[in-house]
Amino acid sequence: MAEHKAEPGSGGASSLGATVRTLAQTLWFPAFFFTGFLVCYLLPFHNPTPHHVDVAVAGPAAEQLDQALEKQSPGAFDIHQVADADAARDAVTSRDMTAGYVPDPKTPQLFVAKADGYSLESVLQKTFTAVAQQSGGKLQMHDVAPTAPGDGMGTGLFYVVLSCTIPSYVSVMMLLRATTFGRRKKVLTLVAIGVVESVVAFFVARSMDVIPNEPLAIPLVFLMTQAVALTSFGLVPFFKSFFPGVAMGLFVLLSMPSSGGAIPVQMVPGFFRALHPIMPMGNLIEGLRGLFYFDGKDVWRHALVIAVWVVAGLALIALGAWKDRRAERKEAAEREEAAAVEEPPVEDPSFELPQPSAVAPHSHRLGRQEPTLTGRVTDERGDPLPGVALTVTGTHGRELMRAITDENGEYAATGLPDHFVNVIASSPERLAAVARVMARDGHPVRQDFRLTPRRTAAGAPAGR
Secondary structure (H helix, E strand, O other): OOOOOOOOOHHHHHHHHHHHHHHHHHHHHHHHHHHHHHHHHHHHHOOOOOOOEEEEEEOOOHHHHHHHHHHHOOOOEEEEEEOOHHHHHHHHHOOOOOEEEEOOOOOOEEEEOHHHOHHHHHHHHHHHHHHHHHOOOOOEEEEOOOOOOOOOOOOHHHHHHHHHHHHHHHHHHHHOOOOOOOHHHHHHHHHHHHHHHHHHHHHHHHHOOOOOOOOOHHHHHHHHHHHHHHHHHHHHHHHHHHHHHHHHHHHHHHHHHHOOOOOOHHHOOHHHHHHOOOOHHHHHHHHHHHHHHOOOOOHHHHHHHHHHHHHHHHHHHHHHHHHHHHHHHHHHHHOOHHHOOOOOOOOEOOEOOOOOEEOOOOOOOOOOOOOOEEEEEEOOOOOEOOOOEEEEEOOOOOEEEEEEOOOOOEEEEEOOOOOEEEEEEEEOOEEEEEEEEEOEOOEOEEOOEEOOEOEOOOOOEOOO
C-alpha cells in the first residue's frame, strides 16, 4: 500500500491561515475603531473652517460684501440682505441666520450667538473685524444669546449630552450579560437607566451653572437616551457579532462629529453637516440650544426626529422578538437538529459576554452570572449523587460545557444559547440519563436526574 506523505510546509500554511483568521475575528473591532477615529475625528476636527455660514447684512452693501468675502474665503459665508439693524439682530435671535452685520463707516455692528459655539463666534469676530477696519470703523460685538455662566467656552452642553449618550450604549452591552433577564425586563431596565441619567445629568449641570434652569430639558435628554439604548438593543439580533461596530459607529463615530457640540456644524466637512439633521445627538443639542437660549425655537422639530429614532428602536426590538418566536415555533414543530442554525453569541472586545460554563450552585451574588440551567442528581432512593458528570450539547451535537455535581448532587450552568440543548448525566457505575430542555434567555430551567446502578453479569448492581 502506498504511503501518503504530507507536502512540506502544508501544515505551516494551515497554521498560518488559522492564525490570520483568529486575529481577524478578534482584532477587527479595535482596527475598525482606530480607522473610525482617524476618519471621523481627525478629519473634521484637525482644521475646522467655516462652510456656508448664513450672515444677514443690513442695507444695499450686502451684495458688495458678498463678492469681497467670496473672493477672500470661497464658500465660507452666504450673505443675505435685510432691511436694517433690527432685522439683522432678529435674524440671529430667531435662528434664521448665524450672524448679523450692520455696515457703518464709524461703528459697524456684528450680532452673534455664543450659544451656537465659541469657535464659530471667534471666526465671525475675526472676519468682520477685518471688514470693519477696511472701511475705517471699529467693530462692535453684540452677543444676543450668551451661554450659561458656567459654560464659558460654549461646549458644556455637548459634554452634558455626551455623558448620557455613551452610557446608554454601554448599558445595552452590560445587559447582554444578564442571562436571567428576558427581553421585556431588559427594555424596562434601559428605560429606568434613561430616567436616572437624564435627571442626574440635569441637576449636576445645573449645580455647575452649565445650563439654565429649564426642567423641560429632562424629558428631551431622556428621549435621546432611549433613542440610543433602544436602537442599539434592537440591532443585536440582526448584526450579532458585528453589533458593537454598527452601534458605536452610529452613536460614537458619526454622532459626535456631526452633533455641532464640540465644533459648530458650520465648520465641519459636508458629510458630517449632512448627518447633523438626522442623528439624535445633534438634534438634542440643537433642541436644548433652542430651549435654553432661543425662546424654544424649533424644539418640537428636533424632539420629533429623536422620537423617530425611539420608534425605530422599538420596531427593531419587536421585529427581533417576532424573529425569535418564529424560530422557536419552527424548532418545536420539527424537532430536527438540522432545522435550526445555532446563533453565534454577540461579542464585544470591550466586555466579556456570557459563554456556556458551569457555576457553583447557590453561590450567586451581584456581579456574577446567574444560572440558566440547574438541577439535582439522585440515586434510586432519592439520595444525592456527588461527582456525576453533566454534559450539555447543542443542536448539532457539539459539546457546550461540562459540570460535576457537588456534595448535594446539585449542578448549575450559565450562558447557554436560546435553543434546545441536550443534557447528559453519566457516572461509571450507573446508567446514563439524557434530557432535552429548552434554554431561554431570562427563563431559568431546572432538570433533575435519577440514575440507577448498572447490572453486572450476575445480575447484581455494580459496585455492591
